[in-house]
Amino acid sequence: MAGWLGVAQAAMGPLELVQDTTDRLLQAIQAEKAVIEKDPDRIYRLVEEIALPHFDFERISRWVLAKNWRKATPEQRQRFLEEFTALLVRTYATALAEYKGQKVTMQPVRMKPDDTQVKVRAEVEQPGAFPIPIDYRMHLTDGAWKVYDVAIDDISLVANYRSTFANEISSGGIDNLIATLATRNKGGDGAK
Template sequence: MSVSADGLSTASAQDLVRQTSDRLLKTVKAHQKELDDHPDRIYSIVENIVVPHFDFWRVAQLALGKYWRQATLEQRQRFTNEFRVLIVRTYSVALLKYSEQKVHYLPIRGSAEANDTIVRLEIQPGEGSPSILMNVHLYNKNGSWKIFNVAVDGVSLVTNYRADFASQIRNGGLDQLIEKLAEKNKKAGA
């Protein structure tokens, strides 16, 4: 176990991810019948259990890359809100498909001096399905661990969206991207 400068251990980051995942999967299992009938209710479960552990401002900043510095505060806020809804919706839909998964925690990555760490998980969706490797990137924000990126089988959430968003901004500007995200979220009923 390593410890950061302010006393946060990388093991506590793994504990946070483990406890959050366990609580989320138990809640989904406990409400499976209700979720089968009303799948949109998964959003509030994810909002209550997972979202508090994300730093969406940082996620949004990383996803916009150089365009973040060019954005106004109002654009940053609007983008962060719409991007958060998109991530929650996407994660929630995937969660419903894989709620019976088994999760194994691999050794964490991070040094004693680092203020960030990577919690590595191996997710086994079921018999005959290949394992999914997930890296949860966390950093120390004011004495607590916050998630700022997730990579699934080597594909980074932030990097994946950054390339798409950069292309959309070059073609139509940031305001148009925000409007498209808002429209997509509205159509999805989120």
Template sequence: MKKLFLLPLFAVLMAFCSGAFAQAGDMSTPDGLVKTVTSQVLDQIKADKQIQSGNITRITELVNEKILPYTDFTRTTRLVMGRNWNTATPEQQKQIVEQFKLLLIRTYSGALAQVRNQQVEYKPFRADPSDTDVVVRSVVVNNGSPIQLDYRLYKTPQGWKVYDINVLGAWLIQAYQQQFSEQIQQHGVDGLLQFLTQRNQQLASGKAS
């Protein structure tokens, strides 16, 4: 199971926390939103020693307060599950979203402790005013190594929301689709929920392998 959840939240954390040189922009535009949130989150990390030390409670509070308002994690989870989403009850859907979010936070909380002054370069943003689904592209330079980091957003009545992240050419949603599908095929929706819950318990107790 060690390789099952290797990718995403590191990308999310780096995406939102590496904006050392990002300038605050117009939150009503996709690129402005991403740049502004990166700056706000980085400032909070620098000011909070508990987050820097890996305190999972403070990290979860940071994600809930500063990141989740600008993401649609339910949409992310629904796309990861594909047609299996509709076979889950509303309560199962709610629990899977919450356990998946917690799993990503727990798995990659250590990345926050490493956030310092990575440089981020935003690629020119190109989109038509009528577009409702866009990609904001960037490159993060970490210890001299460039990391491709892109964000997929869609327009909602409440503004733009991030729902997918691409790191080094691998999109979060695509990375998890097969893994979730296999769990459901073998054990059903309840089996997927049980697996996510047990994995979180292992991570919380330090027994994950």
């Protein structure tokens, strides 16, 4: 069954993939609300199971580290990839934990049949306020659409982390950045 689901999702277009993943994740969080209240780490596992397969973390990591990716050893790259992925899972899960049933609307995607990059926009309704736009920048890789950046209210995750991490690397080196990420991930301080 899981294999079939993976094939079905691989055949989805970017809009359908974001819609399906969002729906499944929000439904799982609602269905497991009582479990999550007793075991807050459960929401991290749901994000890992449902959303993680649709992100291109290596590309995200390359872009975030920029020239520092090329300077890093293969071991440093792998350790960064692991810790940065964990940070993003924790950050995303923390935001999802605040979800209170707001309506999420997907906007139509403009793309040509041969496009290999696209932006999918979701808008999260906010009571008494403008909707919050969330842009998923995606690319087609190995026959599947993968997210390589998320912008919330026009603030790019990649650009934000790139700037922050460049400063941390220049002051303490890449090993220090990796250690800082590991500490945040162990302490549950993933949202910073």
